[in-house]
Amino acid sequence: MSQLSVSLWLVHPGTLRRKRYFLHFLPFITRVVFPKHFTIFGYARSKMTDAELRNMVSKTLACRIDKRENCGEKIDQFLKRCFYHSGQYDSQENFAELDKKLKEQEGGRVSNRLFYLSIPPNIFIDAVKCTSSSASSGIGWTRVIVEKPFGRDSDSSAALTKALKQYLEEDQIFRIDHYLGKELVENLSVLRFSNLIFEPLWSRQYIRNVQLIFSEDFGTEGRGGYFDNYGILRDIMQNHLLQILALFAMETPVSLDAEDIRNEKVKVLRSMRPLQLEDVVVGQYKSHTKGGVAYPAYIDDNTVPKGSLTPTFAAAALFIDNARWDGVPFLMKAGKALHKKRDRDKGAVPACAWQLIQPEF
Numbered sequence: 605m606s607q608l609s610v611s612l613w614l615v616h617p618g619t620l621r622r623k624r625y626f627l628h629f630l631p632f633i634t635r636v637v638f639p640k641h642f643t644i645f646g647y648a649r650s651k652m653t654d655a656e657l658r659n660m661v662s663k664t665l666a667c668r669i670d671k672r673e674n675c676g677e678k679i680d681q682f683l684k685r686c687f688y689h690s691g692q693y694d695s696q697e698n699f700a701e702l703d704k705k706l707k708e709q710e711g712g713r714v715s716n717r718l719f720y721l722s723i724p725p726n727i728f729i730d731a732v733k734c735t736s737s738s739a740s741s742g743i744g745w746t747r748v749i750v751e752k753p754f755g756r757d758s759d760s761s762a763a764l765t766k767a768l769k770q771y772l773e774e775d776q777i778f779r780i781d782h783y784l785g786k787e788l789v790e791n792l793s794v795l796r797f798s799n800l801i802f803e804p805l806w807s808r809q810y811i812r813n814v815q816l817i818f819s820e821d822f823g824t825e826g827r828g829g830y831f832d833n834y835g836i837l838r839d840i841m842q843n844h845l846l847q848i849l850a851l852f853a854m855e856t857p858v859s860l861d862a863e864d865i866r867n868e869k870v871k872v873l874r875s876m877r878p879l880q881l882e883d884v885v886v887g888q889y890k891s892h893t894k895g896g897v898a899y900p901a902y903i904d905d906n907t908v909p910k911g912s913l914t915p916t917f918a919a920a921a922l923f924i925d926n927a928r929w930d931g932v933p934f935l936m937k938a939g940k941a942l943h944k945k946r947d948r949d950k951g952a953v954p955a956c957a958w959q960l961i962q963p964e965f
């Protein structure tokens with residue numbers, strides 16, 4: 605049986621270049637573990653040719669393995685599987701053109717299509733509608749990955765789910781938070797649950813506070829179209845940092861199944877005290893000069909609306925009212941255009957002799 609898996613990315617060329625997404629594919633590329641007919645399509649409004657996309661992707665890939673493994677050759681083969689189509693997110697016609705190009709690659713084989721919506725959430729629905737009616741797979745499955753933030757609040761999140769379900773079944777929708785795939789975050793559960801030594805120490809008895817810190821040394825850099833609608837609280841705190849907090853604070857799950865882990869996280873979230881205004885500070889970065897280089901303010905970014913008050917920095921103290929964490933503040937800080945790049949949970953600052961991680965503040 606021949607099967608073609610098509611992975612389709614709705615991704616902005618600029619983000620692609622900056623974020624080096626494709627670097628994560630390198631181990632798969634060099635070990636040739638992709639399905640035989642795997643194809644990647646970029647889709648966005650920006651104009652670009654296949655050759656330009658390939659050139660951009662190639663700059664994010666670097667061979668760091670033994671030359672005998674023909675890394676360069678494998679990258680070249682991979683690049684030939686990358687294509688680009690320019691179109692609007694709400695145009696059935698443009699998605700039908702995309703469908704035509706996908707079919708050319710699929711050559712009538714059984715084919716699955718995975719759509720990765722790396723686009724601002726306010727255009728998810730348009731894109732899903734067009735995907736579903738004009739570009740879903742005729743003879744395989746069609747799945748959609750949506751990025752956080754999933755709405756702006758509970759109501760908009762519920763509305764988004766309702767709208768997505770007009771076009772997709774729940775098991776076709778994958779809501780992702782890429783932080784959960786980070787090594788540090790994955791290691792947190794392993795560290796905690798596979799070392800018996802930690803269990804008796806992992807509580808209010810030995811931990812004075814927990815610090816979750818996200819610090820980037822660059823600003824929005826052209827991402828104002830997305831960022832200004834959400835701000836740092838919805839971009840980072842409500843999802844990435846809250847997920848880490850829940851993993852850090854949850855009780856041992858019944859098993860490592862996603863559902864069991866989710867159940868424990870939910871218990872943590874339900875035990876959290878509503879955040880008080882006096883426990884939060886917000887700010888926005890201004891321009892400054894360092895080492896003779898001038899760095900722009902948030903509102904100097906052309907993609908940010910004039911006079912925007914959207915926070916790019918926030919710090920908050922959160923409390924979990926349960927037996928394990930009663931009285932222990934979970935301190936969250938997140939900011940763009942700060943002095944250092946760091947995205948780590950700072951573990952716990954111990955109350956006395958025991959030191960899990962040396963405090964840096």
Ligand SMILES: NC(=O)C1=CN([C@@H]2O[C@H](COP(=O)(O)OP(=O)(O)OC[C@H]3O[C@@H](n4cnc5c(N)ncnc54)[C@H](OP(=O)(O)O)[C@@H]3O)[C@@H](O)[C@H]2O)C=CC1
Pocket residue numbers: 615616617618619623648649650693721722723724725727751752753782826827828829830831
């Ligand atoms: N950037 C990152 O580091 C990460 C981002 N994400 C998530 O990815 C999603 C997008 O973020 P990001 O890529 O940074 O955002 P961008 O602002 O870079 O937006 C991505 C692309 O979407 C299109 N776009 C932007 N604004 C609009 C608009 N108002 N209407 C229609 N199209 C628009 C543009 O492409 P074009 O004009 O070509 O159509 C743009 O380049 C978000 O959900 C974010 O949470 C998740 C993890 C990391």
Ligand SMILES: O=C1O[C@H](COP(=O)(O)O)[C@@H](O)[C@H](O)[C@H]1O
Pocket residue numbers: 623782820839947
């Ligand atoms: O989701 C997001 O994450 C990135 C940071 O992710 P990283 O994996 O590059 O560290 C952040 O820059 C962006 O604002 C946010 O949308």
